[in-house]
Amino acid sequence: MIAVSALARLGARILGLLAALGRFAAFTVHALSHALRPPFHGREIALSLLQIGWLSLPVVGLTAIFTGGALALQIYAGGNRFGAEEVVPQIVAIGMVRELGPVLVGLMIAARVTSSIAAEIATMKVTEQIDALVTLSTDPMKYLVLPRLLAATVSVPLLVAVGDVIGILGGWFVSTQTLGFVSTPYLRNTINFLEPLDIVSSLTKGAAFGVLSALMGCWFGLNSGRGAMGVGRATKSAVVAAAVAILAANMALTEAFFSR
Amino acid sequence: MIELRGLAKSFGANRVLAGIDLDVATGESLVVIGGSGTGKSVLLKCVLGLIEPDAGTIRLDGQDVTHIPRDAFLSRFGMLFQGGALFDSLPVWQNVAFRHLKDRVPRAEARTRAIETLARVGLPARTADLYPAELSGGMQKRAALARAIAADPQVIFFDEPTAGLDPIMAGVINKLIREAVTHLGATAITITHDMTTVRTVADRVGLLHDGLLRWIGPADDLDRSGDPYVEQFIHGRAEGPIAPLR
Numbered sequence: 486m487i488a489v490s491a492l493a494r495l496g497a498r499i500l501g502l503l504a505a506l507g508r509f510a511a512f513t514v515h516a517l518s519h520a521l522r523p524p525f526h527g528r529e530i531a532l533s534l535l536q537i538g539w540l541s542l543p544v545v546g547l548t549a550i551f552t553g554g555a556l557a558l559q560i561y562a563g564g565n566r567f568g569a570e571e572v573v574p575q576i577v578a579i580g581m582v583r584e585l586g587p588v589l590v591g592l593m594i595a596a597r598v599t600s601s602i603a604a605e606i607a608t609m610k611v612t613e614q615i616d617a618l619v620t621l622s623t624d625p626m627k628y629l630v631l632p633r634l635l636a637a638t639v640s641v642p643l644l645v646a647v648g649d650v651i652g653i654l655g656g657w658f659v660s661t662q663t664l665g666f667v668s669t670p671y672l673r674n675t676i677n678f679l680e681p682l683d684i685v686s687s688l689t690k691g692a693a694f695g696v697l698s699a700l701m702g703c704w705f706g707l708n709s710g711r712g713a714m715g716v717g718r719a720t721k722s723a724v725v726a727a728a729v730a731i732l733a734a735n736m737a738l739t740e741a742f743f744s745r
Numbered sequence: 746m747i748e749l750r751g752l753a754k755s756f757g758a759n760r761v762l763a764g765i766d767l768d769v770a771t772g773e774s775l776v777v778i779g780g781s782g783t784g785k786s787v788l789l790k791c792v793l794g795l796i797e798p799d800a801g802t803i804r805l806d807g808q809d810v811t812h813i814p815r816d817a818f819l820s821r822f823g824m825l826f827q828g829g830a831l832f833d834s835l836p837v838w839q840n841v842a843f844r845h846l847k848d849r850v851p852r853a854e855a856r857t858r859a860i861e862t863l864a865r866v867g868l869p870a871r872t873a874d875l876y877p878a879e880l881s882g883g884m885q886k887r888a889a890l891a892r893a894i895a896a897d898p899q900v901i902f903f904d905e906p907t908a909g910l911d912p913i914m915a916g917v918i919n920k921l922i923r924e925a926v927t928h929l930g931a932t933a934i935t936i937t938h939d940m941t942t943v944r945t946v947a948d949r950v951g952l953l954h955d956g957l958l959r960w961i962g963p964a965d966d967l968d969r970s971g972d973p974y975v976e977q978f979i980h981g982r983a984e985g986p987i988a989p990l991r
């Protein structure tokens with residue numbers, strides 16, 4: 486009897502999750518469809534680009550430079566065991582561009598952007614500002630969701646590119662300052678080793694992670710419960726969902742790009 | 746002309762509206778009173794389509810609102826939310842001018858008109874460039890009121906317009922609502938607990954209790970309604986048919 490009711494509860498849970506996934510998919514399609522239908526809120530789009538793209542540069546730069554530096558140290562230490570220290574520039578480049586650049590930038594965006602989108606939209610929901618938008622004949626999907634979605638889709642790949650470059654420079658700095666590498670050959674090795682596919686995969690991941698970060702923030706914000714606790718929950722869930730979705734998408738994209 | 750028939754809404758087990766029948770004529774000012782939590786705000790939100798009712802019909806000028814295009818429908822409405830609901834990312838004037846800016850009125854003109862509207866609710870021009878969070882609660886409420894009336898709507902809903910205002914400012918707002926109805930011919934539904942508002946603003950008064958309109962009648966009959974619910978409410982007695990525990 487107990488086993489049956491536990492099973493029933495599990496079934497209900499799974500059905501609930503599937504239903505939520507369905508609603509999220511419908512929400513995604515609905516949000517994207519607004520990209521094709523005017524009017525557009527140009528000011529909102531510009532503000533979102535500023536918030537999501539430009540103002541994320543410092544945190545992206547700092548994350549990348551320290552990661553690139555640490556990566557160089559580890560590869561040197563590891564390579565040392567096989568007498569293969571000279572591969573540092575190549576492995577730093579590939580590691581940053583293919584994996585660490587997009588993933589770490591994506592996670593920082595989840596922390597910085599998804600949280601602020603979710604908290605802002607949830608607060609608007611809780612304080613009836615979303616209702617007010619509707620009564621002023623303004624579609625929240627168009628006014629709130631689309632600008633954030635567009636801005637994240639456009640700017641996160643650019644942030645990833647910046648992160649890749651700064652990460653490589655972080656590795657270059659550590660390598661030339663403390664590991665005894667010579668600057669020009671190090672950079673030449675980096676550039677020669679990278680292939681177009683590495684860069685395409687990096688930017689594609691960035692775009693996908695941007696979409697996921699913005700969607701999660703908007704979705705959990707718009708579905709926030711009531712009161713301050715509702716806002717807190719929405720923010721937490723949005724960041725967790727965005728981070729997990731980014732890591733899962735990363736694996737899927739790595740598989741798609743690099744396993745043959 | 747707004748007609749509600751059998752409007753019902755529950756949130757889970759919480760039955761809030763249990764079949765509301767109500768007619769509000771064009772150019773009429775109806776005031777809805779009732780204890781807090783009786784569903785007054787929910788009633789207005791149902792009419793605006795912000796909350797989907799479980800049952801019942803809503804007609805505007807004889808047309809079922811579900812058949813009217815949403816933009817056309819909403820452009821005739823102004824709504825003052827109970828909590829103000831100003832957009833806190835926009836300065837006050839852009840809140841007030843929101844509909845005008847959306848309709849591509851030139852910014853300078855929209856701003857001038859916003860400042861005029863702010864003056865009507867007793868807010869000085871210097872508040873125009875402040876953000877809502879920089880205003881006191883009462884000022885926010887008035888800025889929200891300015892936003893509700895800015896585009897000269899034909900139908901205006903006021904959810905507790907004088908809550909949190911000092912008596913003088915409440916008087917200004919009551920007069921403003923009355924003028925919107927008398928001079929501009931707007932239809933108004935006002936929710937209030939403030940008996941002064943009831944007496945200045947109302948053509949008719951309805952008392953919402955237990956999901957139903959318990960009493961509705963001309964404002965002049967309020968003092969001789971003979972209804973124990975109305976008596977208790979207007980005299981603010983703790984004893985009576987309306988339980989203080991809700």
Ligand SMILES: Nc1ncnc2c1ncn2[C@@H]1O[C@H](COP(=O)(O)OP(=O)(O)O)[C@@H](O)[C@H]1O
Nearest residue numbers: 756759761779780781782783784785786787788
């Ligand atoms: N979005 C909502 N979800 C769940 N319950 C709600 C919601 N909005 C209102 N309620 C409930 O409906 C009842 C009436 O609320 P409301 O209309 O705001 O009362 P009031 O008459 O004070 O304006 C309350 O019990 C409230 O908890």
Ligand SMILES: [Mg+2]
Nearest residue numbers: 785786827904
């Ligand atoms: Mg209310």
